[in-house]
Amino acid sequence: xxxxxxGLFTRLxxxxxxxxxxRPIHRLLSCPGTVAAEARREEQSSGSTETxxxxxxxxxxxxxxxxxxxxxxxxxxxxxxxxxxxEKKFLKYLSQHGPINNHFFFESFGLYAVVEFCQKESVAxxxxxxxxxxxxxxxxxxxxxxxxxLKLKNPSNQTSEQSCIPCSNQSPPSSKKLFELLCDAESIxxxxxxxxxxxxxxxENTKLRHLTCSLIEDIAAAYFPDCAVRPFGSSVNGFGKxxxxxxxxxxxxxxxxxxxxxxxxxFLMEFQVKNVPSERIATQKILSVIGECLDHFGxxxxxxxxxxxxxxxxxxFSHQASGFQCDLTTxxxxxxxxxxxxxxxGALDSRVRALVFSIRCxxxxxxxxxxxxxxxxxxxxxxxxxxxxxxxxxPPILPTLDYLKxxxxxxxxxxxxxxxxxxxxxxxxxxxxxxxxxxxxxxxxFFEYFGNFAFNKNSINxxxxxxxxxxxxxx
Numbered sequence: 001x002x003x004x005x006x007g008l009f010t011r012l013x014x015x016x017x018x019x020x021x022x023r024p025i026h027r028l029l030s031c032p033g034t035v036a037a038e039a040r041r042e043e044q045s046s047g048s049t050e051t052x053x054x055x056x057x058x059x060x061x062x063x064x065x066x067x068x069x070x071x072x073x074x075x076x077x078x079x080x081x082x083x084x085x086x087e088k089k090f091l092k093y094l095s096q097h098g099p100i101n102n103h104f105f106f107e108s109f110g111l112y113a114v115v116e117f118c119q120k121e122s123v124a125x126x127x128x129x130x131x132x133x134x135x136x137x138x139x140x141x142x143x144x145x146x147x148x149x150l151k152l153k154n155p156s157n158q159t160s161e162q163s164c165i166p167c168s169n170q171s172p173p174s175s176k177k178l179f180e181l182l183c184d185a186e187s188i189x190x191x192x193x194x195x196x197x198x199x200x201x202x203x204e205n206t207k208l209r210h211l212t213c214s215l216i217e218d219i220a221a222a223y224f225p226d227c228a229v230r231p232f233g234s235s236v237n238g239f240g241k242x243x244x245x246x247x248x249x250x251x252x253x254x255x256x257x258x259x260x261x262x263x264x265x266x267f268l269m270e271f272q273v274k275n276v277p278s279e280r281i282a283t284q285k286i287l288s289v290i291g292e293c294l295d296h297f298g299x300x301x302x303x304x305x306x307x308x309x310x311x312x313x314x315x316x317f318s319h320q321a322s323g324f325q326c327d328l329t330t331x332x333x334x335x336x337x338x339x340x341x342x343x344x345x346g347a348l349d350s351r352v353r354a355l356v357f358s359i360r361c362x363x364x365x366x367x368x369x370x371x372x373x374x375x376x377x378x379x380x381x382x383x384x385x386x387x388x389x390x391x392x393x394x395p396p397i398l399p400t401l402d403y404l405k406x407x408x409x410x411x412x413x414x415x416x417x418x419x420x421x422x423x424x425x426x427x428x429x430x431x432x433x434x435x436x437x438x439x440x441x442x443x444x445x446f447f448e449y450f451g452n453f454a455f456n457k458n459s460i461n462x463x464x465x466x467x468x469x470x471x472x473x474x475x
Contacts, residue, residue, distance in 0.1 A: 087165050
């Protein structure tokens, strides 16, 4: 878990003065490729906070958060609604199948509703009274999903009761709006926190990502009962911005766990299976089948590509309703563990995510990163650089990975494919930093540090929190 230095950053400017730091933040808006996102997550108070002060309330483990999100998604449905609809009648109709926990509307290719019931049984009840549509000359593929299409029986009778339905905004604000917000900020610290607030995933967007994974899981479960489709990367690690891709993996490990149960008697029962020469070939065959299912039977799944000869085989597709570009891999548990580590680092101190989002925004505006494949530095590498930089402060703002390993208990032990991925999972067991440096100072010092970094011979190592000298191989 070390990130090598990238030569692009040998050209980073040194921002030694306050005005020199302030100008790049404003200048983000006038540069091509700047990306901003609408995010007013009231649950996350990422506005002006006392430097280095963190909420001392109990912090939830990454695994517990993901488990809760998955359970929420399993009792949630997605509905394509008529453009003109009575929200009151809509909710009353759905409530016939059970109490509703929460809901929201959003616009994509039409008006959509995400509705979370209190019990999974309500979803089954709704499915039992839902019909397969007749499509005239075309034939419908009768797949029973949790993605529904709602039609009005008598549209003319409901026009008088229709009202404007508030929609969750999934789109980025205009450059003008973001510029105004940054100009209204009273300090550079406020500017960085504003960028975080405007870029980060909203609660609704996070729920929609988990629901999308759950809908794909329903399709995969037709072949692999008890499998799980889990999101990883920026969708769950706390560093995702609105509009980022949705990375997910098909987890088949749960299926194999049933074979560990002890059975009585003198016999051992095993499933009849087909064998292939390697794990890679097995992965390719599994993803090939899932890709075909998504292409032929997955409602809203379009542009399906099976990229099976890549270093990490995957299926790429667009989920039209949610607007997400999705990459599906299989048994990618190391990536999920990396997501947990970033989640921990982002939750330990309020300055971490604000600094990461700002550096990423700056890099994108200056064409150091790009969504187009090429010789760019990645957002992941930038995040590693920020984490490493915060480990080098005095006193450190973030602990090293080796230190997190020393805090781990037996429950935290994790070996994946021979790699020791053990570190503490309970955030409440990690002491908060005593460092009180401002975001403004940290931003300046970040540019100072990496502006003078010897990228041609050194690399960074977040495991030890120290620079590593690269050994040149003899010719």
